[in-house]
Amino acid sequence: MSKRLAAPRRIVFVATDLAEELDLFGSVSAFRAANRSPALNSPAYSIEIVSGTRTAAIAGNCGITLLSNGSCFDLRGAIDTLIVVSGEHAHQPHSKELLAWLAEHGPKARRLVSICTGAFVLAQAGLLDGRRVTTHWSRAAMLAERFPAADVSANELWVRDGPVYTSAGVTAGIDLTLALIEDDIGAAAALEVARGLVVFLRRPGGQAQFSVTLAAQQAQTPAIRTLQAWLPEHLAEDLNVQRLADRAAMSARHFARVFRRELGDTPAAYVQRLRLEQARWMLEDGSWSIERIAALCGFSDAQLMRRALKRTLGVSPGQYRSLHHASPA
Structure with a gap:
């Protein structure tokens, strides 16, 4: 209302x-x-x-x-x-x-x-x-x-x-x-x-000016570029290297080599960064429980997300939410 x-x-x-x-x-x-x-x-x-x-x-x-x-x-x-x-x-x-x-x-x-x-x-x-x-x-x-x-x-x-x-x-x-x-x-x-x-409601103030997909260099290979666009909408799914290679119509070994050469990261590390970025946005928004965020972002459980966030940013999901959740003026 x-x-x-x-x-x-x-x-x-x-x-x-x-x-x-x-x-x-x-x-x-x-x-x-x-x-x-x-x-x-x-x-x-x-x-x-x-x-x-x-x-x-x-x-x-x-x-x-x-x-x-x-x-x-x-x-x-x-x-x-x-x-x-x-x-x-x-x-x-x-x-x-x-x-x-x-x-x-x-x-x-x-x-x-x-x-x-x-x-x-x-x-x-x-x-x-x-x-x-x-x-x-x-x-x-x-x-x-x-x-x-x-x-x-x-x-x-x-x-x-x-x-x-x-x-x-x-x-x-x-x-x-x-x-x-x-x-x-x-x-x-x-x-x-x-x-x-036709814009997002609303990207919290604490969100980074660059998303993972903007910060990463864009792949030259069309199949990898297409995959980059597809990944953010499918983070809750099993995104193992074989599945990603199948989507790119490559063998797993060739896919991993091309992906790293063109994006400067392994497929697993790139997916992990996407998942953490999505988790950060959802924590900032404040509308979901930590367990629900973990599931929607593709972490097998909240503890795994907690460890990933702690390793990357030095804080737990609860601490991150307290620091960045937008409060009313």
């Missing part, structure tokens, strides 16, 4: 010039989709897009010029959620006027959010000091080096530290927005939005 808010919550997006359009539009689209939920009698959000300059125009990174609702400097009244969006040039110095405005108004908002490289803008305003944060993986080291007062996590989709939320790149901003929607008006509404946008 969706929660009903007494009044629409004011969401303000501040976009710098050369902002990444998808970072902005993905999150805006999710909030607007939430407003269309049939479970709500009235919109949950009042959404404004403003520039970080004195004009209403925002030059996008992909060449689109957006005529926004105005300038951030003309805003009046309380802001519930202030979201900062920038682009590939976010690490460059921003105007003192914008940074001063953010330093004044950011702490007054109930939630302060950055999407992708927007973290650099918040950091320049001094708003990430002492906070645990994230950004796009390719810029995380730079953020950590330039702003040592921030505790930068390089491999999480999004991070919450008190009222400050930061996300990784592009579609991770949608994951974070879905989490905000769920906190505001409930899981059912967030699920409806996710289905409308």
Whole structure:
């Protein structure tokens, strides 16, 4: 069931010039989709897009010029959620006027959010000091080096530290927005939005920016590539080398040799990493018992999964869930 808010919550997006359009539009689209939920009698959000300059125009990174609702400097009244969006040039110095405005108004908002490289803008305003944060993986080291007062996590989709939320790149901003929607008006509404946008509901903040299949190099042999796509949907099954070789139409010995040459791992180790990744996601989600997770991920019992998780991450399934299960705001 969706929660009903007494009044629409004011969401303000501040976009710098050369902002990444998808970072902005993905999150805006999710909030607007939430407003269309049939479970709500009235919109949950009042959404404004403003520039970080004195004009209403925002030059996008992909060449689109957006005529926004105005300038951030003309805003009046309380802001519930202030979201900062920038682009590939976010690490460059921003105007003192914008940074001063953010330093004044950011702490007054109930939630302060950055999407992708927007973290650099918040950091320049001094708003990430002492906070645990994230950004796009390719810029995380730079953020950590330039702003040592921030505790930068390089491999999480999004991070919450008190009222400050930061996300990784592009579609991770949608994951974070879905989490905000769920906190505001409930899981059912967030699920409806996710289905409308054809995205997952919802990848937890602690999930890695790269999945096993994205991090691994893609095989050159078509049969191995096809197998890579097939494996994540069949983790609960017996995935011994002979069965995988049969699917690839190879002998077991030749299959194992080709697999390791092209993916840099043995079939067994690759499957184990997929199973652990799926188990981590399910533990983070919090909807399944540890025994059920072990069965669905292809571990013969919960104790085997426990040993694998402990060996890989140094924690038990229960400890991992306690550390990473998303809790309401």
